[in-house]
Amino acid sequence: MLYVYASTIDEGSGAGLIVVSPKGRPYEHALKFMFKTPNNEAEYEALLADMEIYSKLGEECLKAFSDSQLVVSQMKGEYEAHDPSMVAYLAKVKKKYTMFKKFKIEHVP
DSSP, rough: EEEEEEEEEETTTEEEEEEEEETEEEEEEEEESSOOOOHHHHHHHHHHHHHHHHHTTTTTTEEESSSOOOHHHHHTTSSSOOOOHHHHHHHHHHHHGGGEEEEEEEEEE
C-alpha cells in the first residue's frame, strides 16, 4: 500500500510518501520539488514517485491512497481532465500503473 499527500505554499512544493510493504513495514519519504507546481500537480508528482518506489521493491499489486479527490476521481474516470497539464499527468500515471498486475486507488480525506 502507499499513501500520498502533497502541499504547495509560496516557498515551494513538496510531498510526503508512505510506502507500506506487504509485510507491513512502513517506509516514509519526503520530497521537495525544485520547480513551482500547483497543489494538484504536486499530488500527481507524489503519486508518480510512490509508484516508482513501489515498483522498485518488486511488488506487482498496488493499492494507493491519496488525499486528493481530484486526482483519485480522474484516475477512476469519475472526473475528466481538461487542463493540458492534468491530461499529461493522468496519462503518465495511467502508463505507469500498467507495470502492476493489480492497481487500485482510493480517496482518504
